[in-house]
Amino acid sequence: MYTIIFIIVFLLGTIIGSFLNVVIYRFNTSRSVVVGRSICMTCSHKLNWYEMIPVLSFIFQKGKCRSCSTTISHQYPLVEFITGIVFAVIAFHFLPILYISVNTFVFLLSFYVFIFSILIVIAVYDLRHKIIPDRLVYTFAFFALVSTFINTTGIGDLFVVPNIWSLSTGIVLALPFALIWLLSRGRLMGLGDAKLILGIGWLFGYSQGIAVLVLSFWIGAVFSLIVLLFTKMKISMKTEIPFAPFLILAMIIVLYTGINIFKLSALISF
Ligand SMILES: [Zn+2]
Structure with a gap:
């Protein structure tokens, strides 16, 4: 039962992680975070749904763009994977609450994954730009x-x-x-x-x-x-x-x- 919760929260984390990559990349640039399809930074090839699967797309494409073979930064799958792990850790931390109230568990989980999403962006931004x-x-x-x-x-x-x-x-x-x-x-x-x-x-x-x-x-x-x-x-x-x-x-x-x-x-x- 808990394993299923952790897997779901982890997968959700990897999806949010790929969104955080976009936030990190577009932060302080004029490009909108929400509007605009994801493209290859080199050849502007629009990514299909199967090229946007967190972590897995990177592994199957051997870290290269399918269109122009440019190497994709390791930052992308790493941030996705780490976000997944962090989300699972938060779920683990609040697991005892699940026995008391499902609603409170969901609320605390959402609130903390939001806070830690900001922290992940700060960590990567600090690593890249000091x-x-x-x-x-x-x-x-x-x-x-x-x-x-x-x-x-x-x-x-x-x-x-x-x-x-x-x-x-x-x-x-x-x-x-x-x-x-x-x-x-x-x-x-x-x-x-x-x-x-x-x-x-x-x-x-x-x-x-x-x-x-x-x-x-x-x-x-x-x-x-x-x-x-x-x-x-x-x-x-x-x-x-x-x-x-x-x-x-x-x-x-x-x-x-x-x-x-x-x-x-x-x-x-x-
Ligand atoms: Zn490309």
Whole structure:
């Protein structure tokens, strides 16, 4: 039964993922996100339905356009696949709610896949352009703030009035990073990252929000080490490493494992 739910949510995720690819590609260009058929970027060949199946079309066409054989970017199937996985993780996270109320489960699932769709666009955009667009990060922060009004336990009213404690999380967690940005004049940390952390605080609260931050630094450190050891890329203080993908990966891990800072620190102290 659950397997079917996960498969459906995963497939839905890959479809949304291919839409997110379009959003990423057309963001900040004059082309509309919704209007206009998908075409090959090189030969303008209009794609048929069987050339637009998420992940699979890329595999069957061996990553090439059927018309002009131009190589298609790996970004397309990767974003589709990752979106599918992220959607399935969200469904897994809210599975206990399904026992209590199907409607609440569907609502929470829809709300969170929407939020994480914005985050996936931010992650890929940061990877490609090393910048987090204000419009995207403020939209995320807004809906993260809205999430403090939602009761995710599935018991009692769906909407609640948040207390000062949960309203303060975003600001308190983001403040040190905004300060680092200010003092390092943007060299150590971008202001975009601080804005992202504002939303992380509201979405996850204190104990899980801090766990997201700690995890993202660990992932970032491991990633930098791998790059240093196995590639010829040189990392110095001047190297701009996009931080948003690490933050977002950490959010997905925290969502999946339910880990918070207390469990995380218990994990490393023997
Ligand atoms: Zn083509």
